[in-house]
Amino acid sequence: MSTADAQAHAARTLWNLLHAWWQMMPKGKRTLADADAAIRQARKDLDFLAVLPAQAAQAVLKTYFQAWKNCWDGRADAPNFKGRFRSVMAVDIPQGRDLNVKRVHRRWGMVNLPKIGRVRFRWTKDLPVGKHAGTVNRITGARLVKDALGWHIAFRVTTLESRPEPHQGPAVGIDVGVIVPLALSDGTIFEHGEWLTEKDKTKLLRLEQRAARQRKHRKAGERTSRRLHRTYDQTAQLRAKAKRRAANWQHETTTGIARTYGTVVVEALTITNMVKSARGTVDEPGKHVAQKTGLNRSIAAEAWGRTVTMLTYKTARFGGTLVKVPAPGTSQRCSACSSTTAGSRESQAVFVCRNPDCGWSGNADHNAARNILHLYRIGLVAIPAAGRAVARRARRVKPPTAR
CATH class of the missing domain: 3.30.420 (Nucleotidyltransferase; domain 5)
Known part of the structure; x- marks a missing residue:
């Protein structure tokens, strides 16, 4: 498992712990300060949560409280537990000052990610870096999101538009x-x-037939084999490609x-x-x-x-x-x-x-x-x-x- 995957799983686990804490605490104790103290204690007690940067953990806390505000205002449903295979793997980087984004090529750029290091990414849009950056036009954060085709990074930019x-x-x-x-x-x-x-459609049909054969040999209650997981991943990649084109x-x-x-x-x-x-x-x-x-x-x-x-x-x-x-x-x-x-x-x-x-x-x-x-x-x-x-x-x- 890569460091980015570990951080995404830690962020999902932290969300679930926050939700469990919210359900156990009385209404008078559901404050931002008490939740922050609970997060700090959980990061001390659970070693695998330490892989998630402290700023990213605070971002999970703010997102969870905002989800409840959206629910109370009637804009969304109440937040719930995030399943391992049903939720999107993502990590929020709320501070943009340490990203140190640089363009090294016409198509590629480099960025510093907390506890991950220097990472190369595909340059698809202009970003306020170098002489184009200032107090108004600047990068304020980023978000890492994983789909079937791999990891992607989205930068949050503040700019002044007429x-x-x-x-x-x-x-x-x-x-x-x-x-x-x-x-x-x-x-x-x-x-x-x-x-x-x-x-692609021929390949997708072949993968679906292969998955059906592999499921046929799996006994009830038996764990999914790595070969079947690999077939599922290849199928998801083709479907993600179609979704991106759409x-x-x-x-x-x-x-x-x-x-x-x-x-x-x-x-x-x-x-x-x-x-x-x-x-x-x-x-x-x-x-x-x-x-x-x-x-x-x-x-x-x-x-x-x-x-x-x-x-x-x-x-x-x-x-x-x-x-x-x-x-x-x-x-x-x-x-x-x-x-x-x-x-x-x-x-x-x-x-x-x-x-x-x-x-x-x-x-x-x-x-x-x-x-x-x-x-x-x-x-x-x-x-x-x-x-x-x-x-x-x-x-x-x-x-x-x-x-």
Whole structure:
């Protein structure tokens, strides 16, 4: 196990110890000072926690308390234990003064990591180092994160940016889908191909078959063999490669949209309800379970929520705005006459209005995008569900300071 892996496991263990301490202590003793004293005592009693730098341990403490504040404000669920195989391995470096970041090559840089040493990393974005660093533009910390492809470092940078001028671009409605990922109200379509090449898909199928054979020979209660772990790691690497390519396409696409349009209008979708299983119960089994399972996988693969998140901060960066409108009826309503007639949605790609006085026909995705834009123009804007939840919770519970 590398030093970075040991630090990540120590940080996860420290989080779990903090959570156990929180559950055992009475409400009056759940203070930051008492938790800090408990952490210091745990680092003395447990030798393997000493591999984690003291600043990183303090970062775990602050993150845990912030998680409870987010829960009390209605922005997140209550923090829980972090499992060994279900949680992301990460180490926070809250102080940037000792990182000593230097660029040694056009593609590579060097950084000092506490209790790890000098490490080389891939230089992908400009950082305020050397003559570009100052009191305003400077690196304030970093975070190490591990995925199936290895360790990555993300730097926290403070900089002074001017407020962007209001975007003078037009407004556009966006309809998200499975067949057509993004369809705009002006007729533009953004599509993508397969995230894995044919060679990668063949390798992935071979690895899945190998894992099935290796699991067949494992007895009940027996530990997973190293060969099976190796097969799992290779499968995870291919899936991580596909996920990285998908995120790259989303970044490029959303950046182009934010640069072009001043107002971006999307549907207020509840994705968690859309991907619920159709399996049903023993007494009332579901119908078309296999088809619904495939649809759920396709929706999850498109990552609509991540696309909206990217558009939210990118439109603000370029001086634009993102608006959400109610989702019901946008795909069944005719964008020409605003009527909803049964049978108008002939297929996934074609919309033909069955209203005798209209008869408009066109692409179904463009029709939905035009309806989305129309809802914004008439002032029908969705109220964020998180805002309503916070308002209800504020009337029920005491403020966080009372805890």
